[in-house]
Amino acid sequence: MKLHILLFSFLFTIVVSGQERFLTKQGYTSFFSSAPVEDIKADNNQVLSIIDTSTGTIAIAILMKSFMFEKSLMQEHFNENYVESDKYPKAKFKGQILNFNSLDQNEQEVTIDGNITIHGVTQKLETLAKITRTTDHISVQGSFPLKIADFNIKIPSVVVNNIAEIVEVSFALDHKPYKK
Amino acid sequence: MKNLFIIITLLGIQTQILAQDDLFEILDNEASQDKNYVTSTFKGTRILNGHSIENRNKGILEFVISHRFGRVNLGPDELYGLDQSNIRFAFEYGLSDDIMIGLGRSSFEKTYDGFVKYRALKQSSGAKSLPISVSLFASAAYRSINDFEPGREPSDSDRLSYTTQVLLARKFSPGFSLQITPSYIHRNSVELLKDPHDIFAIGMGGRVKLTKRISINGEYHYTINPLESIDAKNSLAFGIDIETGGHVFQIILSNSITMIEKSFITESTDNFFEGDVHLGFNISRAFQFGKHKKSKARKIK
Numbered sequence: 183m184k185l186h187i188l189l190f191s192f193l194f195t196i197v198v199s200g201q202e203r204f205l206t207k208q209g210y211t212s213f214f215s216s217a218p219v220e221d222i223k224a225d226n227n228q229v230l231s232i233i234d235t236s237t238g239t240i241a242i243a244i245l246m247k248s249f250m251f252e253k254s255l256m257q258e259h260f261n262e263n264y265v266e267s268d269k270y271p272k273a274k275f276k277g278q279i280l281n282f283n284s285l286d287q288n289e290q291e292v293t294i295d296g297n298i299t300i301h302g303v304t305q306k307l308e309t310l311a312k313i314t315r316t317t318d319h320i321s322v323q324g325s326f327p328l329k330i331a332d333f334n335i336k337i338p339s340v341v342v343n344n345i346a347e348i349v350e351v352s353f354a355l356d357h358k359p360y361k362k
Numbered sequence: 363m364k365n366l367f368i369i370i371t372l373l374g375i376q377t378q379i380l381a382q383d384d385l386f387e388i389l390d391n392e393a394s395q396d397k398n399y400v401t402s403t404f405k406g407t408r409i410l411n412g413h414s415i416e417n418r419n420k421g422i423l424e425f426v427i428s429h430r431f432g433r434v435n436l437g438p439d440e441l442y443g444l445d446q447s448n449i450r451f452a453f454e455y456g457l458s459d460d461i462m463i464g465l466g467r468s469s470f471e472k473t474y475d476g477f478v479k480y481r482a483l484k485q486s487s488g489a490k491s492l493p494i495s496v497s498l499f500a501s502a503a504y505r506s507i508n509d510f511e512p513g514r515e516p517s518d519s520d521r522l523s524y525t526t527q528v529l530l531a532r533k534f535s536p537g538f539s540l541q542i543t544p545s546y547i548h549r550n551s552v553e554l555l556k557d558p559h560d561i562f563a564i565g566m567g568g569r570v571k572l573t574k575r576i577s578i579n580g581e582y583h584y585t586i587n588p589l590e591s592i593d594a595k596n597s598l599a600f601g602i603d604i605e606t607g608g609h610v611f612q613i614i615l616s617n618s619i620t621m622i623e624k625s626f627i628t629e630s631t632d633n634f635f636e637g638d639v640h641l642g643f644n645i646s647r648a649f650q651f652g653k654h655k656k657s658k659a660r661k662i663k
Contacts, residue, residue, distance in 0.1 A: 207392055255648055
């Protein structure tokens with residue numbers, strides 16, 4: 183009898199936690215740098231993101247090598263010289279979507295508060311995002327500025343006119359219920 | 363019953379904690395198990411004298427200028443060799459991400475050369491990983507100098523020689539790469555009867571990265587059956603790669619004075635360790651034609 187209840191409670195918690203999560207594997211992130219000499223844009227369509235709806239926690243993992251640039255040499259330099267993708271393959275974000283459980287089905291603006299890790303450096307990040315939550319999907323969109331120097335990424339003086347000090351990061355993440 | 367209650371409560375708390383902490387674990391598990399190709403085994407398309415496995419990607423045109431000066435041990439009268447100079451300039455272009463072609467002209471024996479390099483296999487990690495990268499290289503060189511004895515003008519065919527190489531490389535770590543280059547060189551004509559028409563050589567090259575943009579490189583080619591009509595020496599080179607934006611700049615010390623395979627592998631006559639060292643440069647400037655990868659990005663409203 184005891185075992186019975188124990189097993190049942192186990193099953194129950196697993197099932198519940200299974201339904202509590204929303205995931206995307208094809209999230210979108212881009213960054214845009216506007217400098218006197220040139221504009222640089224890179225897109226990534228393979229962003230992984232997961233939301234735990236019981237807590238409003240969001241976790242995002244971005245493979246740096248999946249950023250696509252218009253010029254392939256830029257892509258090479260980005261990975262080799264700036265973000266050092268061999269050493270730091272992923273950028274990560276973990277944060278809290280504030281007031282997550284008071285959301286209704288309409289698009290609303292929320293604050294996301296958390297920590298972002300790029301190039302091995304973790305910084306606090308608070309940003310506004312548009313969120314739409316229904317029973318079978320949660321979409322989160324927004325953008326925020328990022329100061330490159332905050333992440334210990336140095337821009338050599340030769341290309342100081344090619345790369346902006348602050349880049350604009352945009353994201354669009356369309357989560358679906360996650361089943362194991 | 364009381365115990366059971368405690369256990370259940372504990373379990374409940376535990377799963378709650380788990381639910382918060384393993385989000386990244388789920389993401390890791392869900393991450394596509396696709397192949398992850400190793401990139402930038404070498405910075406440039408040359409280790410120093412010879413080709414590396416690296417290609418220029420589709421649409422990149424690279425203008426390459428290389429110099430090899432005279433012997434450093436010529437002394438101050440020749441400004442340590444700088445008064446003499448061999449030059450090769452070339453246009454090299456990425457037809458696709460895997461196929462690269464080039465056309466060059468060397469001042470040494472007024473030689474024209476053309477090559478094709480194909481990246482056959484790429485080192486990768488993840489599913490079905492591959493420990494090494496393999497490229498295939500083929501080139502033809504046309505010696506246009508008219509230095510023949512009267513009445514012994516070589517035919518066009520006699521002026522040609524061919525090089526075939528298999529480039530095998532592995533990036534052991536972000537800072538250390540190694541390449542082995544078996545080479546086969548065929549000459550349509552030779553100086554003396556005892557000179558081999560077919561020469562086999564094995565090259566070895568590597569790089570050690572000092573900083574993100576600077577690496578130290580070394581390269582050595584061992585010739586199995588060298589030319590007999592000259593005092594042929596194996597080619598040895600040391601150098602530094604410096605990268606700045608669209609340029610890769612290589613500073614080279616070598617006992618070879620030429621920059622194409624058939625020549626530096628088989629025709630080097632200087633002895634590196636007796637001071638017959640030549641200073642040299644490879645300078646390249648890359649231009650992009652067309653767009654690299656059309657991004658299928660969705661527009662954000």
